[in-house]
Amino acid sequence: MPALPEYRTRILLERENVPLVNGIFVSPGDEYPSSIPEMPVYLKAQIPGATSRKKHGLVRRVDTPEELQENLDTLLSPGSWGQAEGVLITNGLDLRDEYYAGCMLDFGSEDNLPGGILLFSTEGGSGVEGRSGTLLKMRFSLLHPPSSDRIKKELKGLEGLREHAAVSEFLKGMISTFIGYKLIVLEINPLGVLNDGSVVAVDCRAEFEKSAVRKADRDVFFPPGLKSSRDLTELEEVVELINRDDPSGTGFFRQNRETPSEGAFRVATNLCGGGGKMLWEMTTGSRTDIFTMNESDTSGGLSAFKSYRILMVILAQRDAQVLLLTGSGMAFQNQHHLAAAVWKALRESPTPLPSLLRFGGTDEDKARELFERVSGTLPVRVKTYPAVVFPNAMVDDIMDMAGETTETVQRYKAPRGKPEIIVEIPPGRIYFFPQKWRNDEIPPSIKACPTGFLQWKNGFLHTDPEARCIGCLMCETAALLDGNAEILIELEMPEVVD
Numbered sequence: 001m002p003a004l005p006e007y008r009t010r011i012l013l014e015r016e017n018v019p020l021v022n023g024i025f026v027s028p029g030d031e032y033p034s035s036i037p038e039m040p041v042y043l044k045a046q047i048p049g050a051t052s053r054k055k056h057g058l059v060r061r062v063d064t065p066e067e068l069q070e071n072l073d074t075l076l077s078p079g080s081w082g083q084a085e086g087v088l089i090t091n092g093l094d095l096r097d098e099y100y101a102g103c104m105l106d107f108g109s110e111d112n113l114p115g116g117i118l119l120f121s122t123e124g125g126s127g128v129e130g131r132s133g134t135l136l137k138m139r140f141s142l143l144h145p146p147s148s149d150r151i152k153k154e155l156k157g158l159e160g161l162r163e164h165a166a167v168s169e170f171l172k173g174m175i176s177t178f179i180g181y182k183l184i185v186l187e188i189n190p191l192g193v194l195n196d197g198s199v200v201a202v203d204c205r206a207e208f209e210k211s212a213v214r215k216a217d218r219d220v221f222f223p224p225g226l227k228s229s230r231d232l233t234e235l236e237e238v239v240e241l242i243n244r245d246d247p248s249g250t251g252f253f254r255q256n257r258e259t260p261s262e263g264a265f266r267v268a269t270n271l272c273g274g275g276g277k278m279l280w281e282m283t284t285g286s287r288t289d290i291f292t293m294n295e296s297d298t299s300g301g302l303s304a305f306k307s308y309r310i311l312m313v314i315l316a317q318r319d320a321q322v323l324l325l326t327g328s329g330m331a332f333q334n335q336h337h338l339a340a341a342v343w344k345a346l347r348e349s350p351t352p353l354p355s356l357l358r359f360g361g362t363d364e365d366k367a368r369e370l371f372e373r374v375s376g377t378l379p380v381r382v383k384t385y386p387a388v389v390f391p392n393a394m395v396d397d398i399m400d401m402a403g404e405t406t407e408t409v410q411r412y413k414a415p416r417g418k419p420e421i422i423v424e425i426p427p428g429r430i431y432f433f434p435q436k437w438r439n440d441e442i443p444p445s446i447k448a449c450p451t452g453f454l455q456w457k458n459g460f461l462h463t464d465p466e467a468r469c470i471g472c473l474m475c476e477t478a479a480l481l482d483g484n485a486e487i488l489i490e491l492e493m494p495e496v497v498d
């Protein structure tokens with residue numbers, strides 16, 4: 001999911017009258033600003049999708065005009081972070097408190113219609129999800145957003161909150177921005193409380209879906225004249241090719257260009273949806289002992305075939321120590337299919353990683369059951385979590401898992417012979433080995449096909465022309481677990497990594 005940098009998220013919030021810390025934006029090539037906020041000021045390099053900017057020196061405090069000029073020159077020039085779109089200069093503030101506020105899209109479930117989720121905490125910073133008593137989690141309708149009175153009611157009883165009126169008004173404006181611009185995630189962290197009890201957004205970010213951007217707002221989301229970032233890494237190029245061959249669903253992947261701090265745990269991530277990304281950022285954003293190897297987003301109903309391919313790329317990152325996969329807890333994508341993709345990637349990748357997997361959504365129990373059955377056969381340790389466990393608990397397990405050495409990995413051998421079925425979309429080759437299934441019963445692999453695409457007639461495999469293959473991997477999973485490996489699926493990767 002593409003992310004808006006802070007200065008462009010501010011434009012959206014400003015239009016909805018959400019109070020912001022004073023700031024001005026300077027782009028490369030601009031004159032030195034003639035009017036700047038009173039010193040000290042903070043400089044923030046604006047790089048879409050960049051996380052943990054503070055940790056990587058992309059947020060700097062300056063106390064004099066000379067320092068300002070010098071640091072502006074540095075941050076506006078290309079560096080290890082690439083080329084920033086510009087630098088946001090904001091006031092230093094004397095904050096009495098720091099809170100956290102976030103909105104994310106909820107695709108709904110059997111019991112709930114799609115809508116939004118508001119998260120607010122009086123503790124701010126990272127790890128807010130795990131702090132009961134200080135966290136408000138409130139679902140809201142996108143068609144009938146809550147009034148500030150309704151929000152105020154919900155805020156009652158939250159530990160440490162005194163500014164109920166100011167905060168509820170702020171959150172109302174935030175929800176309007178989220179709905180008005182059809183965002184997937186909107187995060188204010190911190191939401192600062194000044195000494196007079198007023199509140200302002202100190203830092204903010206948003207994620208959006210390209211196709212949801214209205215014509216009238218294109219200038220904010222895609223500013224004209226902005227240099228597009230083509231400094232793709234080899235693995236990012238692979239993901240571009242995967243998306244080209246199978247454009248359904250979101251497959252976003254960007255590697256961290258920074259150098260990890262000494263001793264930091266290097267975590268490869270597969271974050272499912274904007275909610276997964278938001279939870280991860282909330283949990284680890286300010287931690288120096290965790291180095292996020294990559295940003296990722298796999299969501300929007302992508303097939304297990306595509307999830308597998310993106311996972312193979314994520315696992316291929318050099319020096320990664322663990323894989324962490326999480327969604328927001330209510331994924332649209334079938335979690336059993338996702339688990340099949342993860343299992344396939346961990347058994348076929350030449351560089352599997354110890355994995356922490358949090359499944360949440362349709363068939364999440366089946367997803368965990370699958371790993372209960374197969375974990376012992378993998379060359380790496382795998383731990384699964386139900387959706388009720390928030391990612392901060394998973395982060396506590398990273399240290400334990402990261403120290404593990406991987407057993408010798410057997411080189412994956414692709415099935416031999418001619419595939420029985422070539423699936424065009426999503427691309428995959430299905431092999432059937434009749435010699436492995438000689439009994440009269442319908443093979444479990446064929447029974448497992450949820451669309452009826454695979455059929456068994458008179459002891460032979462057929463396909464139903466009226467049905468289609470959705471790339472769920474259920475046939476291969478059942479063949480390996482309950483059959484005799486009579487069906488195997490080969491998912492080719494783009495040539496550069498194949």
Ligand code: SF4
Pocket residue numbers: 448449450451452453454468469470471472473474475476
């Ligand atoms: S053949 Fe059926 S079970 Fe196998 S991947 Fe396709 S839809 Fe899924």
